[in-house]
Amino acid sequence: MNAPILEVKHLTKHFPLKNALGAKTGQVRAVDDVSFALQKGETLGIVGESGCGKSTTARLLMQLIAPTAGDVLFEGKAVGSSELPLKEFHRQVQMVFQDSYSSLNPRLTVETSIAFGPQMHGVSARDAVVRARDLLDRVGLDPKRFAGRYPHELSGGQRQRVNIARALAVQPRIVILDEAVSALDKSVEAQVLNLLLDLKDAFDLTYLFISHDLNVVRYISDRVMVMYLGQVAELGETESIFATPLHPYSQALLASMPSMDPDHRTEAPPIAGDPPNPINPPSGCRFHTRCKFAQAACSVNAQPLLAYKANQHYVACEFFAANAHLSIASTEKAAAELTEVHA
Amino acid sequence: MNTFSIATAEKNVLAVEQSPGYWSGVFRRFSEDRIALFAGFVVLILVVLALFGPWLVPADPYQSSMLKRLKPIGTEGFPLGTDELGRDMLSRLMIGARLSLFMGITPVLFAFAIGATLGIIAGHAGGWINSIIMRTIDVFYAFPSVLLAIALSGALGAGIGNALLSLTLVFVPPICRVAESVTSQIRGRDFVEAARASGANAFAIIRVHVLGNVLGPIFVYSTSLIAVSMILASGLSFLGLGVKPPEPEWGLMLNTLRTAIYTQPWVAALPGLMIFITSMSFNMLSDGLRSAMDVKQ
Structure with missing residues (x-):
């Protein structure tokens, strides 16, 4: 590049x-x-x-x-x-x-x-x-x-x-x-x-x-680039992000798009509550207060940007691969080669 | 690098539809405002009196007569009566417009120059420069304006020059305050950000983008102070701190005629009436200017 x-x-x-x-x-x-x-x-x-x-x-x-x-x-x-x-x-x-x-x-x-x-x-x-x-x-x-x-x-x-x-x-x-x-x-x-x-x-x-x-x-x-509370949550090629959002926040954000198909209405709000106050942001991963996959470690560890798919796609969530099983099927294939980067 | 085709642009230089400018819109709105037009007409008459008074007066305003003291309004030869020294009131009121308007307008002009400069600098710079200028101005605000004018005139001594100086100092703080607030409003607008983002320095931004947007409102506010200045100047004369007798000035005339308030109340009220008419006219004129310059989307 x-x-x-x-x-x-x-x-x-x-x-x-x-x-x-x-x-x-x-x-x-x-x-x-x-x-x-x-x-x-x-x-x-x-x-x-x-x-x-x-x-x-x-x-x-x-x-x-x-x-x-x-x-x-x-x-x-x-x-x-x-x-x-x-x-x-x-x-x-x-x-x-x-x-x-x-x-x-x-x-x-x-x-x-x-x-x-x-x-x-x-x-x-x-x-x-x-x-x-x-x-x-x-x-x-x-x-x-x-x-x-x-x-x-x-x-x-x-x-x-x-x-x-x-x-x-x-x-x-x-x-x-x-x-x-x-x-x-x-x-x-x-x-x-x-x-x-x-x-x-x-x-x-x-x-x-x-x-x-x-x-x-x-x-x-x-x-x-998806931003959440002053930080980068996910960064990647447009089609990659829209097809397989890896970060739980990106998934929620994309799920909030109004559906064009009347048979698949967006009914349940994909994300609850307001963003936390940026004056005292949550410890660890900033999204853990609203994340439906949050684990104990999430409130402790700040999440670095992880590179995925030969540095074409970055995500700030170390559990995204595990979450993929709980989440939409399209992200299952996402658990591929992971390398931590210092962006 | 990008190349802009000069050929097509040269063609466009030929004729461009020019929109009627902002000021022609202001003029149109102002000319539709009857009250403001009337006030403007009154102010025009006063200005003519001030400029050409000595050639227009029917009698000598300094000629006193012990026999003709305090004649009522409508007396033969004295349409507005005479004052406590038998001088023709009409002539003195006409000549008085000169000093009264001078004392009303001059301090405001000086204060406009000083206050607008300080306020625009403070408003545009922000930060500690703003703090230094505005906190200093706040010190003047601690005194009521009448008291400040009297105190300064008293300390400097009687006389027109000192009265002008003290009135100027009285009007710098409010004009500066208004200038600061309109400028900091403009500074927050995106077009000033965009100008900064285009690499322009502060001087160019103030000259091109700030002045055109703030001078109008500051000027309008200042014209409303002319009435206050006239009243304060009259007050100073009334207290013996401004114009000295026998010069005709409305405030001073009001002072010397106050002893006649029971014998000739109508004659004694005339200088006050002139002050009232003049200050009202200036107020309505500045009001009309403000609404004419107010572009609502």
């Missing part, structure tokens, strides 16, 4: 909780020791329920908030080091936010918003506007009609197209899409997803696609 374009090592973000006097009373473990690698040209989907640290991971990657610990390497170079200053990193990696309205300046025309980024990287105002209009064309908005408009005059889908153009304006190589299509209605969502796939080919992009919508993630992603 080639060297990854973006490598994340032990990324950790703890938000301190302070009392009125500023003394530290605890911390929210939003992201806890997350490691993964992004290969050039792939789309990595990140899924998980609300509050599992998906968006915090995105903001950490974007260097919008400072990590408590851990490193982000772009093409092997540490971000923020002398080799790769933050400004140069921000030319390579861009982000599209969920709220299409909030992410555009209401006082600026669409083309001014798009042209802002390139100008910050030394492109002349005239060239930046030319580039903005070209990009509007590429995202399916006629520059003649849309360049001079203000965000409130556009629909949600059009605004998100503008946001995509804005992200592409500095000619990045990685685009982080943080719930970028989640706020759109279904038909528009499909159009924007297809636009994203077209742009990926046209500009040779690598995507990090964050969503809570499993169908969308399955459609667009090459690989999927």
Whole structure:
């Protein structure tokens, strides 16, 4: 396998909780020791329920908030080091936010918003506007009609197209899409997803696609990372994860997808209760409080990521093979060669 | 690397439909607001009086006459009566607009420049810079504004310059507070995050993304302070700390005429009425501006 374009090592973000006097009373473990690698040209989907640290991971990657610990390497170079200053990193990696309205300046025309980024990287105002209009064309908005408009005059889908153009304006190589299509209605969502796939080919992009919508993630992603309470539960190729989820949480998450078949209705909730509080996460495996296969050891041992199927699929559950017998039949064949890795 | 086709883009440079801008929308909404238009009209009259008063007055506002003291409203030759020294009230009220408006607007302008700068810096920077600026501002908040103005003027000594200075200091904290809060709201919006993510520095972000969104609300809030400033300045004059006699200023006139409140109550109330009309007009004008600038989705 080639060297990854973006490598994340032990990324950790703890938000301190302070009392009125500023003394530290605890911390929210939003992201806890997350490691993964992004290969050039792939789309990595990140899924998980609300509050599992998906968006915090995105903001950490974007260097919008400072990590408590851990490193982000772009093409092997540490971000923020002398080799790769933050400004140069921000030319390579861009982000599209969920709220299409909030992410555009209401006082600026669409083309001014798009042209802002390139100008910050030394492109002349005239060239930046030319580039903005070209990009509007590429995202399916006629520059003649849309360049001079203000965000409130556009629909949600059009605004998100503008946001995509804005992200592409500095000619990045990685685009982080943080719930970028989640706020759109279904038909528009499909159009924007297809636009994203077209742009990926046209500009040779690598995507990090964050969503809570499993169908969308399955459609667009090459690989999927399942997060639970600030940690990686499972990471593998999309079809491998959707066909044979190994982690009990992934199994529950996939079982929660609405069934398209009226003869096989999803009736029993596959998972009970709310996620535990990330301020005091459960000891050992963080999922053991809600896991139907939990054993005594689970509340003691933190679960490392185990590699399976020649390092194509990782799971943070040492009992997944045993659980497979108790669980759906498709995972029975999963008890194959196991090697512990330090991801 | 990606290549953007300049050829197609050059074609697009030709003609782009320009949407009517934000300010033309503000102007349209404002022109539909009758109350604000009326208030604006009154303010316009006051400004004209302030600018051209000396050429418009019917009589000499400084000419006193012991024989014509405290004539009632409607007296021959003195449509609004005379004051305790027999000077023409109409002329003095017209000339008084000059100093009263000056004392109302100038401190607010200075305070706007200082307070908005501090507040935008505090709101955008956050963290310890915010703490230092805002906790310092909070110290000023500990005093009621009237007391602070009187105390500062008293300590600095009477006179217009010192009154302006003390009023400016009184208005910096509230403007700074408003500037800080709108700026930190804008800072939390995704488009500022996106600008940071595009590699822009703080200066460029403030210039392009913050100022356009915060100056309007801060300005509107400041215009509402003009009325307060006028009343405080009148109060200072009333206490002998601002404008000195025989200059006509509404607060000072109110003070010197208070002895006549039982003999000529209507004449004695006229400067107060002017202060009331002016402050109401400024308040309604800023109210109208605020609703005109409020873009609801």
